[in-house]
Amino acid sequence: MDTRIPECIRPILADYLLSLRTELPDLIDACYIHGSIALGAFNPHLSDIDFITILTRRATAQEVENLKAVHQELELIYPQWKLEGSYLQWEDLGRSQQEIAPYPYYHDRVLRSAGYHDVNLVTWWVLKHRGISIIGLPSQMLAFAVDWNLLQIKMKENLNSYWVSWTRSPSKVAYLLTDSGIQWAVLGVVRLFYTLREHDITSKTEAGRYALVHLPAKWHQLIQEAINLREIRHGSSYRSKVSRAVEAVRFLRYVINVCNEQAS
Template sequence: MSLPPQVQRTTSAFLSAIDTSAPGLVEGLYLCGSLGFGEYVPGRSDVDFVTVLSERPDRAAMAALATAHETVRREHPRPFFDGFHAVRADLAGPPEHCPDLPCTRMGTFAEAGRFGVNPVTWHELVRHGVSVRGPALTASEVHVDDAALRAFSHGNLSGYWSHLHGELVESPAEAGEPDAVEWCVLGVSRLHHLLATGSLTTKSGAGRYALTAFDPRWHPIVLEALRVRESTGAPSAYDGAPERRAGDTIAFTAMVIEAGLAIGARRN
């Protein structure tokens, strides 16, 4: 696929910097997330990546990675260039067996972390990965397990999303913020889609799915989430009614969590 200009600039800056300081270290650079589905929303999408390194980084290589990411953050602060650096053996096994890896999140580099180390990334690399450097990764090189992907998604709903929903109930004003509407409505819909269909989708894809999967009473808040993501400048059906937008966000999030957990329970 042809990369958007912002993505091309970011990936080129990283590869140029790391090749200068540690030539041969990065054998492969792969993009996942929404880009793998051909979806990129300027100002909203990040650049999610995984590199394949020629060897486990020593101190000098770790310093080179940190410097390369600092170069990207300085020259191209947005979109965020977020992901992790692995060796081939890391991807060949289940992500829970993978050690902590050098990673970057929201532009901040860490020598050891687990950001993105999960079944979703493993599956996206094989099924929707975009190769910037190196041959496409296959299921013979990257461990994919559909049952583990469903279990991870179920656990995400029962853990992170249920906890976040509780926080929104305690602080309803936050649920009415546009970013919260997009994050919650599209986030839980994305997990429901995976549990119901067995396939991954994007945030926007999850919104379009929600318009067909759930009762029409939820259409206004789903359309609001899509508006925030895809056309922020367009008029909102909730103009002048932030309390109603917050209430719909909280109620929709709770409904989808319950529905998604019920699907997971039936299949376990």
């Protein structure tokens, strides 16, 4: 197995592939790992095992049931790991959600027979440039390309809609009172900062470390706090979660403004 796959999750991936080959030998053509593992940032406490499995054709109803059985068995054997992924065909790769017919996908420990899951330009970019082949051609040889300019446009739209809502929505601002809210929002927005500045995609933790170098020192306490939370380091440098949340809102507004200024 590829050396980039962490040792601790190799058994579940090996059993996953064995089960697919046993239960659906004529249906599986390739399998790729993307997400945090492909970016070299797998966190055993937080990370999913993100996969895209390529089917030779559309799965029948019985084959979908077989896929459900495969995942149910893996859940019993490996309850500590969380698989997340889609069952696509070759012609689906690189396309927008609107261009793809509904497909089976596995999310939150449930196999859905048809729908859409985590198909976007970032997914395709990571798959193409960092993806790990478990079965099939190296990901760099896959027959699709990602339009970086379009990806940046979509990221800016996300910045000025989803991330702006974190500074305005009462429920999202309230979520910033939690540790998970802080690490999600602070590292999420600096990941966009990194991408728009460096024309590359990295993990949340690495984006946080990048921000410590490239953003003013006044924000370093908050950024380091988010990194520590992401890496499950106990203890906070803040006396109050309220003051931390207030600072997080200010930080989000600041980074959004910086990103918009450098994009203009």
